[in-house]
Amino acid sequence: MTSNDSTPKPAAKDPWDLPDVSGLVVGVLGGTGDQGRGLAYRLARAGQKVIIGSRAVERAEAAAAELGLGIEGADNADCARRSDVVIIAVPWDGHAKTLESLRAELAGKLVVDCVNPLGFDKKGAYALKPEEGSAAEQAAALLPDSRVTAAFHHLSAVLLQDVSIEEIDTDVMVLGEARADTDIVQALAARIPGMRGVFAGRLRNAHQVESLVANLISVNRRYKAHAGLRVTDV
Numbered sequence: 001m002t003s004n005d006s007t008p009k010p011a012a013k014d015p016w017d018l019p020d021v022s023g024l025v026v027g028v029l030g031g032t033g034d035q036g037r038g039l040a041y042r043l044a045r046a047g048q049k050v051i052i053g054s055r056a057v058e059r060a061e062a063a064a065a066e067l068g069l070g071i072e073g074a075d076n077a078d079c080a081r082r083s084d085v086v087i088i089a090v091p092w093d094g095h096a097k098t099l100e101s102l103r104a105e106l107a108g109k110l111v112v113d114c115v116n117p118l119g120f121d122k123k124g125a126y127a128l129k130p131e132e133g134s135a136a137e138q139a140a141a142l143l144p145d146s147r148v149t150a151a152f153h154h155l156s157a158v159l160l161q162d163v164s165i166e167e168i169d170t171d172v173m174v175l176g177e178a179r180a181d182t183d184i185v186q187a188l189a190a191r192i193p194g195m196r197g198v199f200a201g202r203l204r205n206a207h208q209v210e211s212l213v214a215n216l217i218s219v220n221r222r223y224k225a226h227a228g229l230r231v232t233d234v
């Protein structure tokens with residue numbers, strides 16, 4: 001197809017031209033758990049400055065000392081205050097309360113929510129439907145002064161923490177309202193060898209992404225795997 005419009009169009013932005021995020025400090029709230037430790041380890045191993053947060057500073061310091069790589073430990077409030085990007089890696093049960101209590105410390109920060117609201121019964125894992133639509137939308141509602149994004153939902157904490165694994169072969173779906181923020185999160189994901197961050201929509205579509213973890217858990221149980229995801233043709 002041809003166009004008769006002779007006005008020169010601005011060059012399309014290259015979606016893979018991502019910002020340099022190597023100087024950003026990344027905090028991980030709930031960083032003493034499997035997912036938080038795994039992300040902290042991988043990002044620090046890639047050269048990022050990382051602070052692990054906990055409800056108890058001693059637990060954060062112990063986890064940080066165990067992981068090494070210059071990772072520091074702090075209580076969740078101090079971790080949020082000192083970080084540019086703050087990953088939320090607490091269980092769904094503690095999500096709202098944690099964020100409400102840190103509203104001031106998280107103001108202006110780029111928040112990355114990786115919380116999957118799931119229930120478990122004898123049939124396995126199933127998706128919960130938060131009142132706000134998703135954990136990420138709950139975060140956005142509770143943190144009006146933060147830049148809320150969502151990512152890292154589909155990673156296996158087992159693979160992240162396995163020091164013998166060099167590359168994590170997976171894509172990371174990144175959601176958010178502002179392209180400048182999702183670009184930063186995509187760039188952070190891309191610092192981890194094997195990983196790629198792919199923009200996957202606005203926060204109103206976070207529920208499906210969070211829920212998909214219930215399917216991945218079924219895959220993992222059936223095939224004794226630590227399944228990840230790849231988005232094709234991008």
Ligand SMILES: NC(=O)c1ccc[n+]([C@@H]2O[C@H](COP(=O)([O-])OP(=O)(O)OC[C@H]3O[C@@H](n4cnc5c(N)ncnc54)[C@H](OP(=O)(O)O)[C@@H]3O)[C@@H](O)[C@H]2O)c1
Nearest residue numbers: 030032033034035054055089090091092094115116153157
């Ligand atoms: N595990 C995975 O493979 C995986 C993958 C993708 C996403 N996720 C998501 O990441 C989050 C963390 O998963 P996880 O397996 O690491 O969980 P976890 O080990 O159960 O919890 C992480 C940390 O959160 C803190 N915590 C526990 N209960 C809390 C509460 N009620 N309020 C505030 N903080 C609390 C604890 O740290 P302190 O006691 O030191 O404060 C704990 O070490 C979950 O929302 C999960 O859906 C997990």
